Amino acid sequence: MSESETTVVQMPDATKLVVSNSPHIRGGETISKIMVQVFIALMPAAIAAVWFFGLAALEVMVLCVMGCMAVEVLWNKAAKKPSGSWKDGSAALTGLLLAMNLSSGAPWWICILGSLLAIVLGKQLFGGLGYNPFNPALVARVALLIGFPQLMTSWIAPQPGNWLACDALTGATPLAATGKELASISDLFYGNVGGCLGETSALALLLGGAFLLFRRIIKWQIPASFIATVAIITGLAHHVNPELTPPALYHVLAGGLMIGAFFMATDMVTSPMTANGALIFGVGCGVITSVIRVWGGYPEGVSFSILFMNALTPLIDRYTIGKPFGYIRIKKETAQ
Amino acid sequence: MSDKPRKFKGGVHPEDSKALSASKPVQTAPLLGKYTVIVHQNIGAPPEIVVKKGDLVKKGQLLAKATGFVSVPLHAPTSGTVTAIEKCPGPACVSVPAIEITADGQDEWGSPFEPIADWQNADPAVLKQRVVDAGIVGMGGAGFPSHVKLSPTKPVDTLILNGAECEPYLTADHRLMLEQTEDVLLGAAILARILGLETAVIGVEANKPDAISKLNAFASNYNVTVQTLAVNYPQGAEKQLIYALTGREVPIGGLPMDVGCVVQNVASAVAVADAVIKGHPSIERITTVTGEPVVNPGNWRFRIGTPISKAIELAGGVKVQPAKLLLGGPMMGFAQNSLDVTVMKNTSGILLIPVEQVSQYTSEPCIRCGRCVEACPMDILPATISQAVENERFDWAEQLNVAACIECGSCSYVCPSHRPLNQHFKRAKAEILAAKRKQQKK
Numbered sequence: 001m002s003e004s005e006t007t008v009v010q011m012p013d014a015t016k017l018v019v020s021n022s023p024h025i026r027g028g029e030t031i032s033k034i035m036v037q038v039f040i041a042l043m044p045a046a047i048a049a050v051w052f053f054g055l056a057a058l059e060v061m062v063l064c065v066m067g068c069m070a071v072e073v074l075w076n077k078a079a080k081k082p083s084g085s086w087k088d089g090s091a092a093l094t095g096l097l098l099a100m101n102l103s104s105g106a107p108w109w110i111c112i113l114g115s116l117l118a119i120v121l122g123k124q125l126f127g128g129l130g131y132n133p134f135n136p137a138l139v140a141r142v143a144l145l146i147g148f149p150q151l152m153t154s155w156i157a158p159q160p161g162n163w164l165a166c167d168a169l170t171g172a173t174p175l176a177a178t179g180k181e182l183a184s185i186s187d188l189f190y191g192n193v194g195g196c197l198g199e200t201s202a203l204a205l206l207l208g209g210a211f212l213l214f215r216r217i218i219k220w221q222i223p224a225s226f227i228a229t230v231a232i233i234t235g236l237a238h239h240v241n242p243e244l245t246p247p248a249l250y251h252v253l254a255g256g257l258m259i260g261a262f263f264m265a266t267d268m269v270t271s272p273m274t275a276n277g278a279l280i281f282g283v284g285c286g287v288i289t290s291v292i293r294v295w296g297g298y299p300e301g302v303s304f305s306i307l308f309m310n311a312l313t314p315l316i317d318r319y320t321i322g323k324p325f326g327y328i329r330i331k332k333e334t335a336q
Numbered sequence: 337m338s339d340k341p342r343k344f345k346g347g348v349h350p351e352d353s354k355a356l357s358a359s360k361p362v363q364t365a366p367l368l369g370k371y372t373v374i375v376h377q378n379i380g381a382p383p384e385i386v387v388k389k390g391d392l393v394k395k396g397q398l399l400a401k402a403t404g405f406v407s408v409p410l411h412a413p414t415s416g417t418v419t420a421i422e423k424c425p426g427p428a429c430v431s432v433p434a435i436e437i438t439a440d441g442q443d444e445w446g447s448p449f450e451p452i453a454d455w456q457n458a459d460p461a462v463l464k465q466r467v468v469d470a471g472i473v474g475m476g477g478a479g480f481p482s483h484v485k486l487s488p489t490k491p492v493d494t495l496i497l498n499g500a501e502c503e504p505y506l507t508a509d510h511r512l513m514l515e516q517t518e519d520v521l522l523g524a525a526i527l528a529r530i531l532g533l534e535t536a537v538i539g540v541e542a543n544k545p546d547a548i549s550k551l552n553a554f555a556s557n558y559n560v561t562v563q564t565l566a567v568n569y570p571q572g573a574e575k576q577l578i579y580a581l582t583g584r585e586v587p588i589g590g591l592p593m594d595v596g597c598v599v600q601n602v603a604s605a606v607a608v609a610d611a612v613i614k615g616h617p618s619i620e621r622i623t624t625v626t627g628e629p630v631v632n633p634g635n636w637r638f639r640i641g642t643p644i645s646k647a648i649e650l651a652g653g654v655k656v657q658p659a660k661l662l663l664g665g666p667m668m669g670f671a672q673n674s675l676d677v678t679v680m681k682n683t684s685g686i687l688l689i690p691v692e693q694v695s696q697y698t699s700e701p702c703i704r705c706g707r708c709v710e711a712c713p714m715d716i717l718p719a720t721i722s723q724a725v726e727n728e729r730f731d732w733a734e735q736l737n738v739a740a741c742i743e744c745g746s747c748s749y750v751c752p753s754h755r756p757l758n759q760h761f762k763r764a765k766a767e768i769l770a771a772k773r774k775q776q777k778k
Contacts, residue, residue, distance in 0.1 A: 009653035011645065012629070012675065018660050018694055019429055019671040021759045023745030025350055025504070025693055029752040031703060088700075130701030130753075219706065273706040273719060317720070324740040325345070325714045326575065326588045 031129075034268075035089030037215050041208035042096055042263065048191050048201035052158035053104035057197050060106055061099040067115030068095030075124045090129050094118050097137035100198025100259055101303070102144075105156045110148065114140040134310045135267045138303050145303070155194035175255045175299040182246055188253035198259040202252075209262030218266035221278035222285075226261040227252055229286020230293075237294045245294045257289065260302035270310040277313075277320035284309045341542050342580035343566035346713040348746045350504050350569055350667065352543060357626045358507045360634035362515055365650055367443055371413045371641030372424050373399060375433045377680045378473045379480045380406030385435065391418045394446030396617050399435050408471040408481045411617040412437055413639035415444040425674040427663050427683075434678070437641065449615035455526055463612060464530045470611035471681075472618045476501075476509070476572065476601035477664050479682035482608065485600065486530050488593040495528050496581055496592075497538035499547070499602040500565055500572030503665025506685045508622040509602050511635045513540065513547040516606055521551070521558035523605025526612050528559070531598060537561045538602070539581050541571055569667060570744040574599050576713050588740045603684075618681055625651040627688035629658040638679045645675035647686050658688035666693075667745045697754035708747035708757060714740045718747035718757045725760040730771065733764040741765070 049057040072091035076083045085091070098114050121143065122136025123129065145152045183193045191201025198205070212218045235248030251257065256264075265271060265285050272281050285305045292301025309316075376382035383400035387393060393412040400410040416439040426432030449469065452458050464486050472482040476498055497520070501509040513520055524536040538555075540548050542564050551562045565571050565580055575586045577599060584595035592599050600608075603621060610616045619640055626633035631652030638647060644661070648654065662669035663683055679686075708718035716737050724732035738761050747757040 009631075009649050010655070011648060012654050012658050012661060012688060014661075014673060014675050016657055017671070017673050019673050020660075021756065021762070022669060022671075022743075023667045023749050023758065024660055024662060024669065024671065024689055025666040025749065026697070026754065027348065027350070027750045029707070029750060030754075031700060031752050034703075034705065034752055128701065130703050268703050268705040271704075273704050273709055273717065321717060321720075321736070322715055324588060324716045324737045325579075326585045326590065326740065327737070 032087065032089045034217060035093045037217050038093055038212065038263070039089065039096060041211045041217070042100065042198070044204035044207040045100065045198050045201060045259065046096070048204035049100075049104070049197035052160055052191055052200060053156055053197065054159065054163045056156070057104040060102055060104055060111055060197060061096060063108055063111035064099035064102070064115055065092050065095035067112045068092060068098065068119050071115050071119040072124075075120060079124070081128070085129065088129065091119060094123070094136045097198075097263060098140050100263070101137060101141040101196050101256070103152070103155050103196055105154065106151070110144060110151060114144055117143045130269055132269055133313070134307055135264055135270050138264055138307050142303050142307060157194050158192050158200065160192060175293060182250065183254070185249060185253065188250065193254070196256065198263070199256045202258045205258040205262055209258070212262065212266070218262070219275065219278045221275055222266045222271060222282040223261040225279050225282030226265055226285045226289075227257065229283045230257055230290050233287065233290035234294060237290070251290075251293065255293075255300045256302040260285070260289075260306055264302070265306045265309070270313060272313050272316045272320065274317065274320045274322060276322070277316045280316050280320065281309050281313065284312065341564045341566040342539070343568055344571070344576040344579045344713055345715065346711055346746065347568040347570065347576070348711050348749050349567070350749060352504045352567070354505060354507050354510070354543065356505065356628070356630075356633040357624050357635055358510055360507075360511075362511050362622050362635045362637055363650075364637045365639070365642060365647070367414060367439060367441065368642060368646060369439055370419075371437045371439065371639060372643065372676075372678045373410065373413060373435045373437065373641035374424070374426060374678055374680055375400055375410060375435060377410065377479060377640070377682065378408045379478060380404070380408075380484075383407055383410050385421060385433075387418050387421075387435065389418055389421055392416075393418060393437065394444055396448045396619060397446040398448070402468070402471075406481055406484055408473055408483075409469065409617075410471055411448070411619050413619045413641050414439045415442050415446075416440040424678070425676045427670055427672070427677055427680065429671075429673050447615075448617055449611065451615040452612050455529065455612050460530045460532060463526060466611050467530070467608055470607065470617040472604055472607045472611065473681050474601050475603035475607065475621055475682055475684065477668065477682050477684050479680070482600060482604050485592070485598050486527070488531070488598060490593045491596060492531055492593055492598050493533070493596045494582060494598070495524070495531055495533050495536040496577060496597055496599045497524050497536060497560075497602050497605055498572055498574070498577055498599055499538050499540040499544075499551075500577060501544070502541060502567075502569045502571040502573075503667055503669070503685070504569075505626050505687050506624050506665050507626070508624045508635055508684050510544050510547055512603055512606060512622050513544070514550055517550045517554055519606045519609050520602050521554055521560050522613070523602075523607070523609035524560050525558040526608055527598075527600055527605060535559045535561065537563055537581055539563050539565045539577055541565045541567050543567045569746065570713060570742070573713065573742050573744055575742065588737065621679070621681060621683065623647065623679060623683050624685040624687075626685065627658060628690045629654040629656050629688045631655055638683075640679055640681055642679040643675065644672070644677050644679070644686055647679065648675070648688070654688060656690065659691040659694035660689040662687040662689065667749070668743065699755050700753040702753055702755060705752060707750040707752065711746040711750045713744060713746060714742060716740050718761070719755075721764065722755055722757050722760040725764045730764055730767045734768050738764045738768070
């Protein structure tokens, strides 16, 4: 010590020290940050929906998002659970995903009923975020589809740039089309076709999907194997009998495959945790989707395929547990 | 070997925060009036105290002798009088036996060991005995007796020096490699001779380019290769380091020698060189005193038994009240509740963490995002094991190979739900061990 010995050295107060287990620093990732990023990734699709279907699309989205958040709050109150869970963004995201699964012509009560089904039946009855076996938005969509088949399968024809697009024009989903009615590939790619809000523009969904992949929010294995499987199976089916089904590219761009593969199947809670499990999950989704689309009674099978694979997720997780670091050698040595 | 930085699977990239102290040369802490030497500084059996209250001791004199193979002796940090043998605050927040030495100010060496200047021609067994006698442990943090690793029961072909220093904030090994480059290499060469090897490899993370180039300048004189490692936590974990450098996987529950490797920390290597060349036992080490609240973060050469309060005082005290005081780094270090704990042979850092970084989290449910699975360097499933532990299913945890966990904390670091994963694994291991002991008793 030098001349400055007179300066008082401030020492830490030991009685105020926190004692806890390591690690003592955290990466700063939170559930709400993840949810916000998925929300951002859905923005191109949301904007595309408003462009093609007008303010009616915005109304559906607002109703579903607000509806899901309100149901989450009310449920927590009724169940006497901590009330803050709407802040994590998961309910709002479920709402937006639900809206993406509805037509812009959906009446307000469908949106509210859907929110109720998604949050209560899809999530809270199982214990809330993290415990739900099925994708909540898809639970709601399928429940609505079964309950109101007419309403849920009539689509508004797109009117690009027309803000006040009205419900008058109805068009069929391109997947139900046959022969000369097939939509053009470029219309499918940009989204100038009838369908749910989030089903139409492949371009917007690819942008969002790329963002999620870049931010490492989703595993590439699920969308890649899902889309590839659909392309291969429908491609083969088309090759064998062109009358049976449209070509592979049509199947990839049309309907709910893009939003399903990038946003619904990749839901963390309901998809496998391991990389290999994700591959199996994606292939399974692809097979079921293709079978329903090509040979099944419904024109679209993405929702059913994802829900079915959701049910298999615990099983897939169990059988894809990898060998830990240093495991192979044990085996070799005991074999010797 | 190629120049490409070597790495392992998984891992995380925390802010390294080493700039606080990386450029500060090592200062030798002044002689204190009193040292409180904690008796049990090693993994394994505690040594047996051989002095009593009132004894006069010289610097380097034996205070406690090893009690078995996995045990190390303890030596006096300075000359003076043994004024107390009593319990004092230990590094795990419980009191532990310690020997208090009141310095006489002479700092006079006893003559414990004969220097072995001609180590190149010395019998390896003699060199190894010196490591045993000098009380050297793994100074990177573990405190495992160094001589145990030097007595492999399986053929060994690779000696690795661990200069990764992958823990954020810590710069003690960095400064050591920079300032005592030749001592590090000399230690490596001596260790190689003990193991009957010709060469050694030293692994250093790429964020210490100055140390790497300085080591490279002298390495060939000592038959040592310097290998750059990717900056990735936990690069300095023994198994990850071996994998990065040799591609070999240490089996679960196994030791480095199972894959023909011996790993020693760079500071331990210097302690070996000091013991052989100078005849000095292990009574001092370089420790980083750092953290945002610290006035003058830096690196000091402390004798064992130096109270942490003295170390913080030397660093100018604190600007603001820290939230945590750690021994070691922020990823694996131990939180303290007393400033009276003293520096031990494995105290690599005294780290004060500001309130901003210790924001209190509530643990939320697992959303199965899989980030922990990606981060885990041991390729186990932290999220799944954690859920097994929450359900008190320790048998599941065992099936899921919780035993492989090295408690590096990478999973807890990345978890967006702030789940106490690392704690869960520690608990699972303890429960499994307890169950096994119970079974053995039956």
